[in-house]
Amino acid sequence: MTLLIQPTSPELQLADWARTMSRSVLRQMIAVVSQPGILSFAGGLPDPELFPTQAFAEAMAQVLATDGLALQYRPPFPPLKRHIVNLMAQRGVTCTEEQVFITTGAQQGLNVLARLLLNPGGQVMLEEIVYTGAQQAVAPFLPDILTVPTDLQSGIDVDAVERHLAQGARPAFLYLIPEAHNPLGVSISRDKRTRLVELARFYGVPIVEDDPYGFLTYGDDWGMESRLLSDSASSLQSLPLRALDAEWVFYLGSFSKILAPGLRLGWLIAPEWLIPRLTVVKEAGDLETSGLMQRAVAAYLDAGHLPGHLAKLRRAYGRRRDAMLSALACHFPADARWTEPHGGMFIWVELPDGMDTAVLLETAVAQE
Amino acid sequence: MTLLIQPTSPELQLADWARTMSRSVLRQMIAVVSQPGILSFAGGLPDPELFPTQAFAEAMAQVLATDGLALQYRPPFPPLKRHIVNLMAQRGVTCTEEQVFITTGAQQGLNVLARLLLNPGGQVMLEEIVYTGAQQAVAPFLPDILTVPTDLQSGIDVDAVERHLAQGARPAFLYLIPEAHNPLGVSISRDKRTRLVELARFYGVPIVEDDPYGFLTYGDDWGMESRLLSDSASSLQSLPLRALDAEWVFYLGSFSKILAPGLRLGWLIAPEWLIPRLTVVKEAGDLETSGLMQRAVAAYLDAGHLPGHLAKLRRAYGRRRDAMLSALACHFPADARWTEPHGGMFIWVELPDGMDTAVLLETAVAQE
Numbered sequence: 001m002t003l004l005i006q007p008t009s010p011e012l013q014l015a016d017w018a019r020t021m022s023r024s025v026l027r028q029m030i031a032v033v034s035q036p037g038i039l040s041f042a043g044g045l046p047d048p049e050l051f052p053t054q055a056f057a058e059a060m061a062q063v064l065a066t067d068g069l070a071l072q073y074r075p076p077f078p079p080l081k082r083h084i085v086n087l088m089a090q091r092g093v094t095c096t097e098e099q100v101f102i103t104t105g106a107q108q109g110l111n112v113l114a115r116l117l118l119n120p121g122g123q124v125m126l127e128e129i130v131y132t133g134a135q136q137a138v139a140p141f142l143p144d145i146l147t148v149p150t151d152l153q154s155g156i157d158v159d160a161v162e163r164h165l166a167q168g169a170r171p172a173f174l175y176l177i178p179e180a181h182n183p184l185g186v187s188i189s190r191d192k193r194t195r196l197v198e199l200a201r202f203y204g205v206p207i208v209e210d211d212p213y214g215f216l217t218y219g220d221d222w223g224m225e226s227r228l229l230s231d232s233a234s235s236l237q238s239l240p241l242r243a244l245d246a247e248w249v250f251y252l253g254s255f256s257k258i259l260a261p262g263l264r265l266g267w268l269i270a271p272e273w274l275i276p277r278l279t280v281v282k283e284a285g286d287l288e289t290s291g292l293m294q295r296a297v298a299a300y301l302d303a304g305h306l307p308g309h310l311a312k313l314r315r316a317y318g319r320r321r322d323a324m325l326s327a328l329a330c331h332f333p334a335d336a337r338w339t340e341p342h343g344g345m346f347i348w349v350e351l352p353d354g355m356d357t358a359v360l361l362e363t364a365v366a367q368e
Numbered sequence: 369m370t371l372l373i374q375p376t377s378p379e380l381q382l383a384d385w386a387r388t389m390s391r392s393v394l395r396q397m398i399a400v401v402s403q404p405g406i407l408s409f410a411g412g413l414p415d416p417e418l419f420p421t422q423a424f425a426e427a428m429a430q431v432l433a434t435d436g437l438a439l440q441y442r443p444p445f446p447p448l449k450r451h452i453v454n455l456m457a458q459r460g461v462t463c464t465e466e467q468v469f470i471t472t473g474a475q476q477g478l479n480v481l482a483r484l485l486l487n488p489g490g491q492v493m494l495e496e497i498v499y500t501g502a503q504q505a506v507a508p509f510l511p512d513i514l515t516v517p518t519d520l521q522s523g524i525d526v527d528a529v530e531r532h533l534a535q536g537a538r539p540a541f542l543y544l545i546p547e548a549h550n551p552l553g554v555s556i557s558r559d560k561r562t563r564l565v566e567l568a569r570f571y572g573v574p575i576v577e578d579d580p581y582g583f584l585t586y587g588d589d590w591g592m593e594s595r596l597l598s599d600s601a602s603s604l605q606s607l608p609l610r611a612l613d614a615e616w617v618f619y620l621g622s623f624s625k626i627l628a629p630g631l632r633l634g635w636l637i638a639p640e641w642l643i644p645r646l647t648v649v650k651e652a653g654d655l656e657t658s659g660l661m662q663r664a665v666a667a668y669l670d671a672g673h674l675p676g677h678l679a680k681l682r683r684a685y686g687r688r689r690d691a692m693l694s695a696l697a698c699h700f701p702a703d704a705r706w707t708e709p710h711g712g713m714f715i716w717v718e719l720p721d722g723m724d725t726a727v728l729l730e731t732a733v734a735q736e
Binding site: 014015018045061070104105116139140172256262277281284288290 | 378379380381382383384386389390413414416417419421424425428429432433436437438439440441442472473475476479483484485486487488490501504505507508538540569570571572574615616624627628629630631632639642645648649651652653654655656657658659660661
């Protein structure tokens with residue numbers, strides 16, 4: 001072998017996009033709020049006291065005691081897909097098991113879709129204020145991001161979406177959260193949902209509909225119960241976009257907020273012809289989603305626990321929303337504004353001009 | 369809203385690379401071999417009868433019964449990192465907790481590294497015969513793949529690696545499996561390991577060292593026990609490349625083969641300054657690795673089960689390797705050739721010229 005004489009020390013070369021990368025502030029906060037004594041209202045952290053830990057532990061124990069292949073490499077678990085089809089029906093969405101794609105959390109669904117649909121340097125459409133995980137999923141593509149504003153009463157500005165498309169933009173997809181937007185708390189109005197689906201079809205631009213909070217709606221006009229008990233006009237109000245179109249809307253579902261995030265289990269509803277392609281992308285990412293976790297969650301669902309659990313969650317989180325709205329009205333400046341969410345875990349507060357919330361946070365953490 | 373009249377039906381546009389995608393044959397086989405009555409020698413499928421199911425179930429139950437935050441979003445679990453540092457020490461690798469990056473299986477480690485290091489259309493170096501998951505991890509980048517041959521006795525052709533680099537190639541990384549190569553079964557000779565690390569340093573080309581079988585070595589000269597009981601020259605033979613260089617070698621570890629694949633848990637050892645960047649890439653992929661699974665595996669390791677379990681695995685798989693080598697000698701044509709692996713799960717067989725193994729597989733499945 002030739003003697004190697006190194007004139008200068010080489011440096012590790014990262015991919016170009018890595019020079020632009022930034023850490024999600026929300027994700028960084030998880031380390032802070034994991035400390036004892038901190039009660040966090042930041043981020044979409046569900047309350048661990050509401051996790052169905054005991055019932056899930058029983059389901060997990062049952063699977064490990066009875067299924068000798070629970071810990072093996074396995075294809076996606078069909079009984080879990082059947083449960084997901086039933087869950088989707090409760091959201092007013094008709095789909096088949098062949099359209100269900102199991103993911104390691106909804107974030108993976110978004111990541112896999114970005115990989116399948118977006119070219120390096122390609123275009124995507126996002127709201128100006130958007131879930132940070134959506135920005136992270138597209139950042140490695142160094143994309144051209146078309147932004148649209150969001151109305152705090154009715155959701156994404158569909159006129160702005162239409163203007164972009166009418167002017168010729170053809171983004172790889174439009175990402176949105178239809179129900180209880182993270183972080184704005186707003187749900188998209190019924191009229192806007194219809195228009196969005198029409199635009200997607202007409203211009204051939206897929207919509208990625210991220211719906212982690214769709215099962216967590218509070219109050220009669222938006223609640224699950226009313227949707228199940230009637231098919232009146234008002235019950236249509238919160239139908240997911242996927243209920244209006246099965247071809248151009250990709251639906252992301254998650255067990256993180258309705259069971260627990262530590263399961264890392266979610267799903268994607270997509271046209272059946274895309275499932276083999278999504279499978280290839282996912283295999284490159286993590287081979288498969290834990291078969292053990294799929295079986296444990298299916299066993300939990302088999303036992304019939306979910307409807308009662310969801311009712312409990314809606315009562316508990318609904319009360320907390322009310323308490324927070326009361327506290328805001330009582331303690332916040334008169335010229336502060338905030339959203340009044342019909343579901344989910346987010347209230348968006350706008351403080352009077354001139355208040356620096358980063359400074360406010362430091363002061364609050366130091367003083368309290 | 370303008371009335372939308374659609375002249376022609378738009379079609380969904382996939383990213384350019386998706387036109388080139390192909391499914392891993394190995395992954396497709398998992399669906400076939402999951403059927404009852406099929407005993408598969410294809411792919412790296414560990415024997416589920418050797419999974420530590422009972423002990424793991426106890427660890428899982430303990431975590432769910434005692435840790436109220438086991439199901440919450442959580443940062444990587446420090447006690448699991450400490451266990452991994454100890455495991456690495458058993459492989460002769462010195463590292464710190466700050467260099468340990470928890471992944472959702474080793475495939476995710478590879479995927480995250482590809483995303484961090486490889487530009488679209490960039491260059492990577494792979495062996496001609498390579499683990500299919502490595503091809504899948506780089507395929508979306510439409511990379512320029514430099515290939516190098518592999519010697520069935522001593523592993524990757526280091527002269528070929530050097531020729532590429534001396535001629536000016538600077539791939540984003542070189543991927544290899546040092547021990548019990550998938551699918552060739554060969555382990556890289558000691559001399560070649562030293563040369564590879566020197567080349568990596570000199571040319572500034574990182575090596576991604578994938579080591580799922582490093583704990584599954586059979587026989588005195590390659591076995592774990594001998595490495596632990598002596599530091600003679602022969603014990604150095606199977607030191608991972610990461611033991612020889614901490615800057616240019618990224619080590620991928622996995623619990624899939626030493627515990628069970630259904631856990632979807634692995635790790636990456638990387639320079640500490642890269643960990644925050646790897647975290648950003650991973651968050652975009654699946655936010656985090658199941659905190660529940662991290663805690664359950666840590667509890668299993670706390671209980672001290674692993675050394676005995678590894679000894680059991682090495683005995684059992686060593687006997688099976690011997691049985692398969694005997695069967696090959698007894699039943700295969702005289703001019704067939706195969707590797708005699710020192711570890712892992714793969715024997716590479718080359719049949720006489722003119723035999724079509726695809727046809728042979730169909731015949732065998734139909735007849736047996």
